[in-house]
């Protein structure tokens with residue numbers, strides 16, 4: 001690990017076990033995976049967390065419909081989520097489930113601290129309730145949404161209940177200061193502005209316990225209440241790091257290992273979809289303030305994958321579901337799927353359209369015709385003209401490009417973009433290097449020089465430069481396409497041995513190293529075309 005660099009911690013939302021895994025879950029988790037792989041390649045100390053959100057009335061009800069206990073239903077679905085996430089070559093360091101004892105006991109410890117600090121108190125709620133979302137609305141808020149759930153469209157129901165409340169109103173000023181002092185706290189910018197707009201309306205205390213069902217974490221000291229699922233869920237980000245454990249909680253090796261995880265707090269990035277930003281951008285920071293814990297570096301709320309310009313939804317039946325993802329994986333391969341998620345996905349403030357045609361176009365243009373074609377051209381020529389050994393470079397200027405300077409510039413852009421979670425831009429800078437190699441080959445025509453023995457040194461220098469540029473772009477693309485880029489680097493005998501930012505220096509490819517011809521991305525028929533035999 002480079003000295004002075006803080007540990008890196010990245011999280012996905014924890015997914016509701018009631019849902020079947022779909023493109024949304026695959027997307028956010030892949031974004032986090034790419035970031036985690038990038039940071040590990042940089043030699044940093046990384047923790048990447050995902051998991052499942054398992055409490056609440058919806059889980060209780062759907063378990064009952066199936067004649068199962070909520071725990072059995074949650075076990076079954078959490079296992080399915082874990083299995084599915086395995087399809088995407090994810091490198092999460094842990095998978096947290098909110099029904100695990102380690103989570104439950106720590107959440108209770110945190111709630112007790114909040115009660116002791118009078119930030120959680122018993123009160124009475126009068127207002128409206130969104131049954132689907134398990135969310136309470138004050139009269140003003142309910143009026144704003146026309147007394148209907150903004151999510152399901154179903155009418156809100158009248159509610160009057162004794163509840164434990166979280167004293168959110170006490171954090172108004174501190175939250176405003178946090179936003180003022182850390183302009184990058186919520187990203188992208190458009191999302192930050194939305195949160196600021198809502199903050200200006202003023203914050204109100206809100207109920208965090210329920211008594212109308214029992215599938216939740218019991219409220220410590222008052223077990224007829226269970227904790228509202230959202231508060232329970234947010235804590236996962238710190239229970240996975242054992243943050244409630246006191247130093248000296250146990251002296252054995254396992255206890256020490258548990259405590260060692262605490263070094264990952266505060267999180268570098270909490271990544272999620274924009275629909276759940278409020279909880280992460282306001283409720284969560286206030287809870288952390290109340291507990292005296294430092295704030296995450298950035299709350300990143302991406303936009304949505306939509307289908308043909310329309311929101312994906314179960315009722316419209318246009319969700320890119322698991323079966324359809326598997327069809328893409330079968331047809332194009334996992335790396336192509338990951339590439340499309342990253343290069344064309346909705347990380348920025350606008351939604352991204354998922355269509356078979358766009359997928360096919362990105363695959364063919366960027367992967368088959370650019371990365372794959374360039375990789376096979378270069379390795380094939382080195383095979384043919386230099387017996388598969390990397391030739392030596394010379395000092396001779398060739399063409400109108402200074403490769404060391406050009407790659408240095410693209411590398412700086414690419415690494416900077418990765419750090420900022422601007423993953424589409426990171427991919428684009430790496431691709432720009434490959435495109436330049438193609439143009440260089442077309443301009444210098446090594447296949448013609450090969451016919452002239454007196455130009456052999458120049459031929460070698462051209463191919464060295466091509467292979468070196470390909471090596472650098474493969475290293476930069478490896479967090480996104482680990483399988484194919486691993487193959488490409490192996491074919492150049494150039495598996496990385498040091499941190500990425502040092503490995504991408506121009507000139508590290510070793511002359512004389514053996515190479516192998518690669519075929520990375522096979523051409524695939526356009527969707528709708530008859531499948532080839």
Ligand code: MSP
Pocket residue numbers: 012013014015016019023024025027028053233234235236271272273274275276303304305306312
């Ligand atoms: N359990 C809560 C989160 C608690 S976090 C403390 C939850 N779960 S969820 O299963 O509904 O997952 C929501 C997340 O899935 C979104 O925030 C986003 O990360 C992802 N997506 C769901 N649909 C999506 C798209 N159509 N497009 C991109 N990602 C979306 O909310």
